[in-house]
Amino acid sequence: MKAIKTMSDQQMNNTEQEPKAWELRLYIAGQTAKSIAAISNLKKYCEQHLAGQYSIEVIDLLVHPQLAEGDQIFAIPTLVRRVPEPIRKIIGDLSNEEKVLVGLNIIPSMVS
Amino acid sequence: MSLQSSTKQSPALPILSKVPTGITGLDQITNGGLPEGRPTLICGQAGCGKTLMAIEFIVNGAIRYNEPGVFMAFEERTEELTQNVASLGFDIAQLQRDKMIRVDHVHIDRSEIEETGEYDLEGLFIRLNHAIDSIGAKRVVLDTIENLFSSLTNEGTIRSEIRRLFSFLKEKGVTAIITGEKGDGFLTRHGIEEYVSDCVILLENRVANQISTRLLRIVKYRGSIHGTNEYPFLIDDEGISVLPVTSLILEKEVSTERISSGISSLDHMLGGQGFFHGSSILVSGTSGTGKTSIAGSFAAGACQRGEKCLYFAFEESPKQIMRNMSSIGMDLSQFIKTGLLQFHASRPTLYGLEMHLVAIHKAIKKFNPDVVVLDPITNLTTVGSMSEVKAMLVRLIDFLQSANITVMFTALTLNTVADTQADEGVSSLVDAWLQIKDIELNGERNRGLSVMKSRGMKHSNQVREFIISSEGLNLVDVYVGVDGILTGSAREAHQLQEKTGVALHGHQVDRKDREISRKRNILEAKIASLNSEFESAEEELNRIYKEEELKKQIAKQNRQDLTRIRDEGNQNDVRSTDE
Secondary structure (H helix, E strand, C coil): HHHHHHHHHHHHHHHHHHHHHHHHEECCCCCCCHHHHHHHHHHHHHHCCCCEEEEEEEEEEECCHHHHHHHHCCCCCCCEEECCCCEEEEEECCCHHHHHHHHHHCCCCCCC | CCCHHHHHHHCCCCCCEECCCCCECCCHCCCCCHHHCCCCCEEEEECCHHHHHHHHHHHHHCCCCCCCCCEEECCCCHHHHHHHCCCCCCCCCHHHHHHCEEEEEEEHHHHHHEECCCCCCCCHHHHHHHHHHHHCCCCCEECCCCHHHHHHCCCHHHHHHHHHHHHHHHHCCCEEEEEEEECCCCCCCHHHHCCCCCCEEEEEEEECCEEEEEEEEEEEECCCCCCCCCCEEEEEECCEEEECCCCCCCCCCCCCCCCCCCCCHHHHHHCCCEECCCCCEEEEECCHHHHHHHHHHHHHHHHHCCCEEEEECCCCHHHHHHHHHHHHHHCHHHHHHHCEEEEEECCHCCHHHHHHHHHHHHHHHHHCCCCCEECHHHHHHHHHHHHHHHHHHHHHCCCCCCCCCEEEEEECCCCCHHHHHHHHHHCCCEEECCCCCCCCCCCCCEEEEEEEEEECCCCCCCCCCEEEEEEEEEEEEEECCCEEECCCHHHCCCCCCHHHHHHHHHHHHHHHHHHHHHHHHHHHHHHHHHHHHHHHHHHHHHHEEEEEEEHHHHHHHHHHHHHHHHHHHHHHHHHHHHH
C-alpha cells in the first residue's frame, strides 16, 4: 500500500508539472477492507478508461485529519473528482463499476 | 431546592455530575445541568429554538465555564450561524480565534454525491475527533445529525454509524447535545432517541388563540431528579430563558413590616399603617373607578420612600399613565428620571400568558424592585381563560413573595355575574383586596371604596367615598341617610345641612346659657335675701335668748333677795317674841 502512496505523491508532482485531465482524490482512514477495495477498484477503472490522463491522490485521514474538512468528507472511503469541474463525490468501496463511471462522468448516465 | 439537599445528604454515593448549560432556568429544572460526558437529545419542530439552545450551551461553556466546545453544523454554514447568533451578542468568530469554539460545517449535497458499495462515516468521526482534540473541547453539539438520513440512502449504515457515534462521544467524555427534528408519533423523525438514553429534552411551539408559546419539557433524564412539567421559555435579545414556574413548596419568609398605600386615608382604613411588605394586593372595580389612580399613587408612594417600583402596564402606555397621573397632582416622571420607577408596557396579545410571566420574571430579576404593579390583570384574559390567568398569577405571586416584593394588581370587573365570580377567584389568592364600586344616586355616579379583605391586620369595614381631585386621592366617610348611603353632592348637601344644624344648635345653646346665668343671678339674689332673713331671725332668737338669760338672772337675784329679806323678817319676829 505504501507503494500506492508514494506513487500518488509522484503523480501529484506530475500533475503540478503537467496537469492531467482527471484529478482524483481518494480519502481513506487506515488500511481497512473497504479502503483497500476502493483503491484497487479505482485503479482498475482508471487504467481501463483513463489510461495516462489521470492522477490519483490517496489521503489517509488517520494521518492527516485536518484535511477532512476542506473537501467536506464525512464518509469513508470517498472519491473526489477535483478536475474536471464540477467537483463530484462518490462514497463507498466503488464496487459498482458502472455507478463509478457514471458518477465520474466517464461514461454518460444510462438515463440521459 | 429540596431535591438538591436530599442528594447532598449522601456524598458517599457516586452522583451523576452535571454540566451547567448557563441557560437561565434550565439548570434549575435539570437540577444542575446536562449529564456530564453523555449525549443529550434536544428535539422539537422546526423553529422551536433547538439550534439556539445548543449554541448557547457551547457559547456559555466557552465564556462562563471555560469549557471549549465544538459545534458541528449539518444545516447552517459557519457564517450564517455566526450571523444568526451575533444579535444575541455572541461573537463566534472571536471565540473561534481564541480557540474556545470550533464550528465545523458538514456540507452534504446530495446532488454531487454518488453512493456505490459499502462505506462508513469514519470521515465524520475523524473530523469530530480532530476538532475536539484541536481545542480540547469538553462540549460538543451535533446540529442536526438527522440530516444524514435525508442526504444518504443507506439507512442501515447510518443507524449503525450513529450508534457508534454516541459510544464514540461517550468514550471521548464530552458532554454532547444532539438536535433532532420532531416526527409523527416519535420524538425525532428518524427515531434517534433510541440511541440517546440519558437525557431527552423536548421543545415545543404551541399556538393557541393565535398566540404562540414556547414550551420545554424534560422527557427523560436518567439518573437524575428533574422537573417534569412543561416549562415556558422565551427567546429574546439575551437568548433563551426558561422559567421554572411552579414552585413546590409553600415556605416563604413573611414580613411584619408595613408599607403605605400612598394614600394616607386608605392607610387609616388598613389599621393606620398600610399593607404588609411583600404581600399581594388586588384592586378591583368597574371601569373608570380609579384603579389605575390607586396603583399610580401606590407606585408614587413607594418611590417617595426611595423604593424601586416596576410598573407593568397592559392597557395604557407609560406616557398616557404619566399624563393622567399628573392631572391628579402626581408627578411620576421625576421618579423615572431618578430611576426609581420603571414602566414595562406591553400589549397582552404580544405573546401568550406564560411568555408574559417569563417576561415579567426577567424584568423583575433585572430591575430588582421593591414594589410591582400590574395594571390590569384582566386584560390578560384576552390571551387566556380566567383560570389560566389565575394559574399564572399564583406562580407570579409565589415568585414575588419569595423575593419579598409587594405587588398590586388591578382588575376590571364587569357588571356580569360570570366576571364577578372570576374576580373573586383571583381574590382568594391575594392578601388584601380593595373594591371600588360605582354608587349611582340622585343622578350622579360616585365611587365607594371598601376593604374586602386584608389578611392579618385590623381593617375598616366601612365603605368610604373615594374622591379623585386635582390634589390627589382621598377617602371620606359616606353618610348614611334615610334612603341609604349618601355620596357626592348628596353627601355635601347633607354636610351643609349638618353645618346649619350645628350653627342653629349653637345659637340655642347660647340662649340657654344666658337663661341659666340669669336664673343663677335670681337665685343668688334670693339666697342673699334669705341669708339676711336668716341673719335677722337669728339675731331675734339671740335677743330672746339673752333676754331669757337676763330674766333668769334677775329672777334668781330676786329670789335671793326675797329669801334674804324673809330671813331678816323672821329674826325680827323672834326678836319681838323674845322681847
